[in-house]
Amino acid sequence: MTKEDFIHLVRDELDLPLGVDDLSADFDHVVSWDSMHMLRLVAAVERETGSRVPVGKLLADRSLAAIYERISAA
């Protein structure tokens, strides 16, 4: 999954108006983000890629970039 695909997915699935800059921003700086967003994002990534994402580890990550790194490494 490319970085751009990932941003599309975040935007489409969670309806967050994301810019490229927001990828590296801490969650607290991204508008109206909560932990459910994270879990929904994981569900969406799994639907898209067909493979399982290690959710437990992701919960500690504080930025979308870090999540993307883990997802693309998985």
Added chain:
Amino acid sequence: MTTVSSPADRETRKSPLESLRALRADGTLAENYPSVAPLLAAMVSGGADADFRRAGNLLAQLDRQAVLTARPDTETAVVALTGHSTIGGVRAPLTAEFARHGVLVEDRLGDFDAYLRDLRDPASALHAPDVDLALWILDPQTLLDEMGTPWQADDLVRTAERKLAQIESLATAFTGNATAALVLNTVPLPRSVTHQLIDHESRARAGIAWRDFNSGLLRLALGNPRIHVIDLDPVVASGVPLDEPRMAAYAKANLGDDLLARYAREVAHLSRMLRGRTKKVLVVDADNTLWDGILGDDGPDGIAAATTFRGEAFGNFQRVVKQIGTQGILLAVSSKNDHEPVVQVLKDHPDMVLREADFARVNANWQPKDANLLDIAEKLNLGVDSFVFADDSPFECGLVADSLPQVAVVRLDEEPALHIEKLLADGWFDTARLTDEDRARAALYRTESERAELLENAGSMEEYLEGLGVRVKLAEAGAGDIDRVAQLSLRTNQFNLTTVRLQPADVTARVDDPDHLVLAIRSGDRFGDNGVVGAVFARRSGDELHVDNMLLSCRVFARGIEQTAVASLLAHAAATGARAVLASYRPTAKNKNVREFWPSMGFTPTATADDELHFRHDLENLPAVPTHILLDSTLEGTAS
């Protein structure tokens, strides 16, 4: 901030979701709110579940106040939520499901796991007087968290009993203290619970205890009309997972997003039902909807609704349509065919489950289907917004959806084995309770064609009414009339003078109050008995009688029944010492035809406030009962 454009934006023909996003991007979503419902309906009937989910996320961020400012007429609802686990996932689907019915919902989510406080504290958000629906979402942990570790089947038996008793007492107290309808749900039994017990005997006992808990919840709704229980077992049985184990473990979301989305759909239909917006008519296509094949091409011998693999699937669909028709929903056919061959098939084709007599109208012709739906609506004297239309043709479905957005469209496809599931996916016909009138409705409408024939052969309206032999029976509503009177109050739109909607409990309260008069109007004629067709709600105040509302089913307009009821009411008022009868008319989009009703009965206008018209009758010149009516009244003081 740089935003990234989605590849879909570059395509020329927009999907409904893209249209919705375009409105949001233009900043015109609030003012275009009326176009949201048809876009959402198109997503659902087109099977675009993912788009619908995404639309919910989008709409959940829409500023309600901006919509109300731009579109002050938008219908609104307030839903308060409470529960034991993370239930935020239901908000976006609730927003979308209500918006699909044109309703702008405000959801008020309580604190996490605060249900005991929310239910007990009369100052909680759940008790606020403007709440329409209070959703108390139950999940497996509601029970499981009250058991220790390790646990045995007996612990579950006791916990389930205790919890049910607690829910019953909290729910009953809530309906006494708050005005909202309370919505509970059954809790599907997780396999991860039963299989913690390794012996079959304990597993069986745990399974029984769990089902007893759910049965107890359902029984609660039977005993209290203000409590509604959404049964999630059939939803889970249809293949929707109970939860997503990681969401449950990490976010305490004990009911999965997909299940909450289906729950939201049921809630929106429940809200429709409580507002009396239940659909009344099912219009079905014929070729490849009721039977396999094209009658015009294949001939009657070439179509099938039995004997072949596909034919049997169509036959099963017909059985379900018939089943719906026996519960008060009028059935009609709209088919592009010559009329005679379709009627012939319904008369004598051996495969058919549905027969000509099952349909209130058979419109088989070559006119566009939107025109046919309007024609059927006119003939049945019902609004087209009470119609559900099912067709296998994407073209016809699209045409009807575009031209008549108020019609619910069920888009069938080339797979007849899925017709039933698609027809029943939405609770369009949901109703609280069936009345005798519902069961007899199809037959009542069938006699309409015989009446129409009499009218055609009569020289004048007077001659027709004389020939019809209308009987009217007026009596104070009794316990057996409550459901039907409430139903009339909820469903009647045209002859509804103030459009005050009353639930069965409200009708009961008025029937039991000695200052109130609730009158049930029954009618019949030479073609049959119509049952309870109308009601009058009035109350005594000093030496005046106030008519709060009067209703009459659209089936029986203009036969003198309404004049008879009012003449009798006025005579009754005069005979029991009233000096005047006061009445009012509150205009809605649908009751314009009765604006002049009170003046036509000798009432004089007294005031106009907020476009509500007020009238008064001083009881000096009492109107007479029309001569063609045979009146049977148990009211004190007989009208002449």
